[in-house]
Each structure stands twice: as structure tokens, then as C-alpha cells.
Amino acid sequence: MSSDAFFDAVKSRRTYYALSSESPVPDSRIHELVNTAITHVPSSFNSQSTRVVVLLNEEHKKLWGDIVTPAVKAVAPPEAWPTSEKKLEGFKAAYGTILFYEEPKDVAKLQEAYPLYADKFPQWSEHTNAMHQFVLWTALEKEGFGANLQHYNPLIDEKIAATWKVPANWSLKAQLVFGKPAGDTYPKTFKPLEERVFVHGAK
Ligand SMILES: Cc1cc2nc3c(=O)[nH]c(=O)nc-3n(C[C@H](O)[C@H](O)[C@H](O)COP(=O)(O)O)c2cc1C
Known part of the structure; x- marks a missing residue:
């Protein structure tokens, strides 16, 4: 028993921007990973407040091409648009997106049940x-995908809700874009551990 296999997965997770619309696994496997994460990842007071919507293939393309691109174009300064457009085309070229939501009703229930922590529950929900x-970012990459994490909420929330019948009160937190890696990750630097880790009482 050791954590080596777990940390191998943790260490190999990186941000991949260059992605293609191929998948190394059947869609049923993606569904299985999502079900496993949703079942076993912990939540504050076991609130199970997280919701996910998975968009694959044409639904993924619809998200980036028909929803995010026009929404960003409408607010982007004209001089910044060409760079944004290129980035968005890159996301559209991938295979799928997982939309991560929180259900505010689950958070409100905790606030009612435990008034002492009422001001903390929104933070714990995040x-x-x-x-x-x-967990899903790491798991998808273990399956042979590359992925990157995006935050175009709240600009895109209403259109997504209308398109895929997402309850209007769900709060969109992040978009995980994934596809087959079509390029390398960028070099990553690390701050000295001495600045970040402090252990007391080790024998
Ligand atoms: C909480 C969080 C938010 C992030 N938001 C974005 C984002 O909005 N757009 C983006 O391109 N990358 C985003 N990233 C990716 C980070 O920039 C990236 O993880 C970091 O530079 C380390 O690189 P690595 O993922 O290759 O290890 C985010 C990462 C985290 C953990």
C-alpha cells in the first residue's frame, strides 16, 4: 500500500491548451469517471452540492462556437478580440467540456441547519x-486526455441554462475542456518548498 500511484496521477496532470476532437476512450467511460467522482468526492457536511453537465462532440462545439464565442465577442475590446477568438477556437477544437455547478439550495439547507457556520458554507461550497x-481533471488525463480549466461564467450561464435545460438557480463555477493532446504543456516553475511547507514535531 502506498500513495505512489495516486501521486503519479497528481504529478502528471497538467494544463493542455492544444487539444484535438478525438477521444482515447468511449463516451461511456467518461460518464463512468464522472459518476465515480460525483459519488466519492467529499463535500462539506456531505451536502453533495456539486452538479455537473457534460457536453461531448457536437454539444461541446455548440457551447464554444454558438454560446461562449458570441458572448465574449460582445464584451471584448476590439483590439483584444483576435487573441480571444484564437483561444476560443482552441477550446472548440477539443472533444468535450465538463460544466461544474453548485446547487445553492443545498448550501441554504446547511445554513439553516447549522446557523453557527452560516457564513462559512458558501466558501466550503466553492x-x-x-x-x-x-479529481476529474486528473482522472481524464490518466485516461489519455489533456485538459484545461476555464471560467467564462457568469457571461454564459443563461444561454447554457436555456440550451441544456440546466436549472436557472444552479451556480456555474468552472468549465473543464478536454480532448486528445495535440501539443506540449508549457514549462512550469516551482517555488522553493521551504517557503511553502512547515512541519513541526516530526520524529
Ligand atoms: C483554481 C484554478 C483556476 C484556474 N483558472 C484558469 C483559467 O481561468 N484559465 C486558464 O487558462 N487556466 C486556468 N487555470 C490553470 C492554471 O493556470 C494552471 O493550472 C497553472 O498555471 C499550473 O499549470 P499546470 O495546470 O500545467 O500544472 C486555473 C487553475 C486553477 C487551479
Whole structure:
């Protein structure tokens, strides 16, 4: 028993921007990974407040081509648009997107049940959501995908809700774009561990 296999997965997860619209696995496998993450990733007070919507193939293209691109174009300064457009074309060229949501009703229930922590639950809901994002990002890359994490919410929330019948009260937190890697990751630097890790009482 060791955490080596787990940390191999943690270490190999990177941000991939160059992605193609191929998939190394059947769509049923993607569904399975999502079900496993949604079932087993923890949530604050076991609220299970996270929701996901998975868009594959043409639905993924619809998200980036028909929803995000016009929404960003409408607000982008003209001089910034060519760069944004290129970036968005890159996301559209991928295979799928997982939309990560929180259900505010689950958070409100906790606030009512535990008034002492009422002001903390929104923050813990964000933490809960991020844990799901990390697990699925890492899992997809273990399956042979590359992925990157985006945040075009709240600009795109209403159109997405209308297109895929997402409850209007769900709060969109992040978009995980994935596809077959079509290029390398960029070099990553690391701050000295001495600045970031402090252990006391080790024997
Ligand atoms: C909470 C969080 C938010 C992020 N938001 C974005 C984002 O909006 N757009 C983006 O391109 N990358 C985003 N990233 C990716 C980071 O820039 C990236 O993970 C970091 O530079 C480390 O590189 P790596 O993922 O290759 O290890 C985000 C990452 C995290 C953890």
C-alpha cells in the first residue's frame, strides 16, 4: 500500500491548451469517471452540492462556437478580440467540456441547519466544487486526455441554462475542456518548498 500511484496521477496532470476532437476512450467511460467522482468526492457536511453537465462532440462545439464565442465577442475590446477568438477556437477544437455547478439550495439547507457556520458554507461550497474539478481533471488525463480549466461564467450561464435545460438557480463555477493532446504543456516553475511547507514535531 502506498500513495505512489495516486501521486503519479497528481504529478502528471497538467494544463493542455492544444487539444484535438478525438477521444482515447468511449463516451461511456467518461460518464463512468464522472459518476465515480460525483459519488466519492467529499463535500462539506456531505451536502453533495456539486452538479455537473457534460457536453461531448457536437454539444461541446455548440457551447464554444454558438454560446461562449458570441458572448465574449460582445464584451471584448476590439483590439483584444483576435487573441480571444484564437483561444476560443482552441477550446472548440477539443472533444468535450465538463460544466461544474453548485446547487445553492443545498448550501441554504446547511445554513439553516447549522446557523453557527452560516457564513462559512458558501466558501466550503466553492472548496467542494474545486475538489470535483481537480479529481476529474486528473482522472481524464490518466485516461489519455489533456485538459484545461476555464471560467467564462457568469457571461454564459443563461444561454447554457436555456440550451441544456440546466436549472436557472444552479451556480456555474468552472468549465473543464478536454480532448486528445495535440501539443506540449508549457514549462512550469516551482517555488522553493521551504517557503511553502512547515512541519513541526516530526520524529
Ligand atoms: C483554481 C484554478 C483556476 C484556474 N483558472 C484558469 C483559467 O481561468 N484559465 C486558464 O487558462 N487556466 C486556468 N487555470 C490553470 C492554471 O493556470 C494552471 O493550472 C497553472 O498555471 C499550473 O499549470 P499546470 O495546470 O500545467 O500544472 C486555473 C487553475 C486553477 C487551479
